[in-house]
Amino acid sequence: MSEKPKLITPRLPRGFEDRTPGDIAAIGAMIDKIRTVYERYGFDPVETPFFEYTETLGKFLPDTDRPNAGVFSLQDDDEQWMSLRYDLTAPLARYFAENFETLPKPYRSYRQGYVFRNEKPGPGRFRQFMQFDADSVGATGPEADAEMCMMMADVMDTLGLAGQYVVRVNNRKVLDGVLATAGIIGDEQKLTVLRAIDKLDKFGPEGVRLLLGAGRKDESGDFTKGAGLTDAQIEPILAYVDSGTPAPGVEKGSNAHVVATINNLAxxxxxSETGLAGVQELAAIFGLVSAAGFGGRVILDPSVVRGLEYYTGPVFEIELTFTVRNEKGQDVVFGSVGGGGRYDGLVSRFRREPVPATGISIGVSRLANALKLTGNLGATEPAGPVVVLVMDKDQTPRYQTMVSELRKAGIRAEMFLGSSKNFGKQVAYADKRNSPAVIIEGSQEREQGIVQIKDLVAGKQAAAAITDNAEWKAARPGQFEVKREELVAAVQKLLSEQ
Structure with a gap:
């Protein structure tokens, strides 16, 4: 007797997720709203492929036998290394450079799609996730940066999050000027300082001070080595971090707060000429933000670091300000759902001339989670098809005719194709499909020239109030009959009422 073949265990790879019809509908509704705002600002769609040549992705150059640090890579038939895209920005830079002669300057585009990270997955950390970006390539001035900030605010308002977010803005040039004044010029030390500043929300000013100095020991006893700065170097950096703290009686995000912070930074x-340029850019951005009526929604925050080695000027981050419970049961601010900034060096990897650029990226999955928590996700499980039950197998052509009539009228419909002849099981199938109604035609109905329509939505509501099984059978809640030729009109009326 031959052995039965071994069954494969169905397993979803770690760091990936399946999406149900409800998930797809909800995300789709959210993306449609974001797209509407992007297009209102004059951005057009473009789509780039999942794969790019690995060298296109910048920091993932193929310098090993298999360049898979951070990216998923393979070789094509001519031994060229290709990788799944890590973000949506590097492919845009390649697309712009490749089509430089034909594209308008500046080039304003948006892109939405999955990106892939070959990293260790964890809670809320996926290997495949969706982003929704918008960029202006070839735009030189702070006007383009201000527009990105205002567009992010409009997206949040459109999604129903008004009053529950801020767009935080800073400029890397200002920070570079402060670091230069403090005598910090080495890249490695500078990177450690930036990471310390980035921990302000988590550890507070004293925690940042420790990370700028010898280091910091946490509650578990783990020690993080610091930047090794002297007290004289630490003080101007802490003053920089504190420069955005509003004075007593001054509202954070107000014009008075912006003016005071810019003066503090100056x-x-x-x-530093670089620092002065950064201060002037911030002043210009907030002049535009104020004139357009976005004050309070777009705020100046010197603690925003973002993209430690990536951005060259203004940086911005969307932060949701409502609280949620973390895994320890503590109330914490939900935090960032997207951001961006100016990246003037990226396209120049492909072309000799400088090409300025600025853009934003919204984390779709994380934002969807936020909308779910606030009741603003905007879509539930989508309605399934109207199901025509098969009461008599030899009448299948009649049932198929009904389905075709419904479909021609634009109604989503299907004939039951399962093997069961049992009425209850067929209705149970329709329930699982989230069907709004089933169509019933047995021999008695055919003789009378009628069909029965069972409204599953109304039936569930009525059945909830009936406790006796015999009463339920007699009442047949939500069920009514119509003439066969009135089937389509009756279903259309029912769906409009639902």
């Missing part, structure tokens, strides 16, 4: 950059 006093911390010393003679």
């Amino acid at each position: 006093g911390l950059i010393g003679g």
Whole structure:
């Protein structure tokens, strides 16, 4: 007797997720709203493929036998390394450079799709997730950066999150000026300082001070080595971090707060020309933000670091300000759902001339989670098809005719194709499909020239109030009959009422 073949265990790879019809409908509704805002601002769609040549992705150059650090890679038939895209920005830079002669300058586009990270997955950390980006390539001035900030605010308002977010703005040039004044010029030390500043929300000013100095020991006893700065170097950096704290009686995000913060920053950059340029750019951005009526929604926050080695000027981050419970049961601010900034060096990897660029990226999955928590996700399980039950197998052509009539009228419909002849099991199938109604035609109905329509939505509501099984059978809640020729009109009326 031959052995039965071994069955494969169905397993979803770690860091990936399946999406149900309800998930797809909800995300689709959210993306449609974001798209509407992007297009209102004059951005057009473009789509790039999942794969790019690995060298296109920048920091993932094929310098090993298999360049899979951070990306998923393979070789094509001419031994060229290709990788699944890590983000949507590097493919845009390649697309712009490749089509430089034909594209308008600046080039304003948006892109939505999955990106892939070959990293260790964890809670809320996926290997495949969706982003929704918008970029202006070839736009030089702070006007383009201000527009990105205002567009992010409009997206949040459109999604129903008004009053529950802020768009935080900073400029990397200002920070570079402060670091230069403090005598910090080495890249490795500078990176450690930036990471310390980035921990302000988590550890507070004193925690940042420790990370700028010798280091910090956490509650578990783990030690994080610091930047090794002297007290004289630490003080201007802490003053920079504190420069955005509003004075007593001054509302955070108000014009008075913006002016005071810009003045504070101007006093911390010393003679740095880079720092001065950054201060001037921030002043220009907030002049535009204020004039357009976005004050309070777009705020100046010097603690925003974002993209430690990526951005070259203004940086921005969308932060949701409502609280949620973390895994320890503590109330914490939901935090960032997207951001962006100016990245003037990326396209120049492909072309000799400088090409300025600025853009934003919204984390679709994380934003969807936020909308779910606030009741703003905007879509439930989509309605299934109207199901025509098969009461008599030899009448299948009649049932198929009904289905065709419904479909021609634009109604989503199907004939029951399962093997069961049992009425209850066929209705149970329709329930699982989230069907709004089933169509019933047995021999008695055919003789009378009628069909029965069972409204599954109304039936569930009525059945909830009936406790006796015999009463339920007699009442047949939600069920009514119509003439066969009136089937389509009756279903259309029912669906409009539902």
